[in-house]
């Protein structure tokens with residue numbers, strides 16, 4: 001049985017803003033899926049219907065055999081990490097256990113021993129065990145995002161969602177964070193769906209790619225099938241010569257509209273923002 005199953009999912013905001021149009025797909029246990037697409041394509045809406053924050057206008061969403069109502073089975077990493085800055089990395093990670101512990105016990109710092117162990121293990125996974133007692137507010141953006149991943153892991157979810165988890169980070173920090181997210185997923189066999197704007201980072205870490213454009217899935221395939229032409233079509237529309245088609249055989253842009261290459265194999269900043 002797939003962990004995620006969407007059947008003919010449609011989401012219309014208000015009268016006529018069609019965010020998702022007839023999306024049907026399955027995601028199997030342990031897959032690391034990256035959702036790509038231009039701004040406004042429907043990526044966030046897709047993730048929100050997976051965690052039950054948004055109800056589809058029509059169609060069916062099934063997570064592990066039931067509707068995504070039991071939130072604790074879906075962990076979420078946000079673009080804005082939403083950490084409590086005055087608390088340590090460890091205590092922030094522990095809040096992932098809140099759905100099991102409840103606020104009152106957490107205020108009394110009465111977390112179960114196994115939750116404390118889970119928080120330390122999660123911090124270890126994201127390379128922050130040594131910084132467990134550091135105040136979140138004094139951490140870098142990348143470190144904060146790693147604490148956010150640790151917090152989601154402590155929740156012990158069956159599905160991990162990450163909505164643009166690295167968009168506010170520089171390319172190096174983005175790679176670091178995605179590396180830790182992938183490591184966490186691999187270690188735990190966690191089914192993961194991440195939406196990303198940075199195509200080069202996505203290509204490096206994703207196993208399967210879902211391309212969304214105007215609310216529709218226009219590509220669904222493995223890394224080998226995610227050619228530069230596919231990426232151009234996704235961001236610029238079919239048949240256009242966009243940024244990515246102009247790459248060398250080794251995947252390094254040869255110039256053209258792509259501009260800067262630097263140490264990044266594909267341009268990051270040039271990913272278009274349509275709005």
Ligand SMILES: Nc1ncnc2c1ncn2[C@@H]1O[C@H](COP(=O)(O)OP(=O)(O)OP(=O)(O)O)[C@@H](O)[C@H]1O
Pocket residue numbers: 013014017018019037038039040041042043044045046
């Ligand atoms: N709460 C809302 N109310 C009305 N329209 C919305 C709402 N949320 C999203 N939309 C619209 O739905 C469409 C899809 O938005 P969504 O945020 O899912 O796209 P996205 O691919 O995640 O974009 P971005 O990459 O910019 O975050 C857009 O036209 C957007 O304006």
